[in-house]
Amino acid sequence: MRDLHGTLAWVIVFGNGLVGAWAxxxxxxxxxxxxxxxxxxxxxxxxxxxxxxxxxxVAMGEGIDVDAFHLFYGATALLSAGVAWGYRRQLGDRVHLLYGGVGLWIMGLGIRAMILG
Structure with a gap:
């Protein structure tokens, strides 16, 4: 599971960076x-x-004490995706700007969480 966590981190960084730039x-x-x-x-x-x-x-199963900032960046990424989803219909022709910015923001949060991880 720990390897999957590391792999998903890269999926998040590259995936959100790519779709953010594309949007x-x-x-x-x-x-x-x-x-x-x-x-x-x-x-x-x-x-x-x-x-x-x-x-x-992984943290619960292995009894790992996770750095508070690692948790903070992860929670912020989750909330950011939720906020974008909530505002998507209100922005009309600017929805691509919203998802572009959020994608790059989540990419940055992922990088920061990996550095602290």
């Missing part, structure tokens, strides 16, 4: 918009939930 580009270039962007964005953000579940399982 920002799609804001300026409508040809980049499409269903695939949203499917991959959903996968990248659901990976954050899977990462939290695996991390909690």
């Amino acid at each position: 920002l580009a799609a804001h300026r270039v409508p040809a980049l918009r499409g269903r695939l962007l949203w499917v991959l964005t959903g996968i990248a953000q659901v990976a954050v939930l899977a990462q939290a579940w695996v991390g909690a399982s």
Whole structure:
């Protein structure tokens, strides 16, 4: 499980970074918009939930005392994905900016959590 936690960390960093940059580009270039962007964005953000579940399982199963900032960055990533989901319908033509920013934000949180991990 610990290896899965490490692998998911990289999936989150690269996945959210990729879809975040793609969404920002799609804001300026409508040809980049499409269903695939949203499917991959959903996968990248659901990976954050899977990462939290695996991390909690590892910590509880092995009795690991996890650094408070590691937990903070993970919880912030989860909340960020939830906030983006909640605001998606209110932004109209700026939804790509929202998901672009959130994707890059989650990527940064993932990197920071890995450094502290």
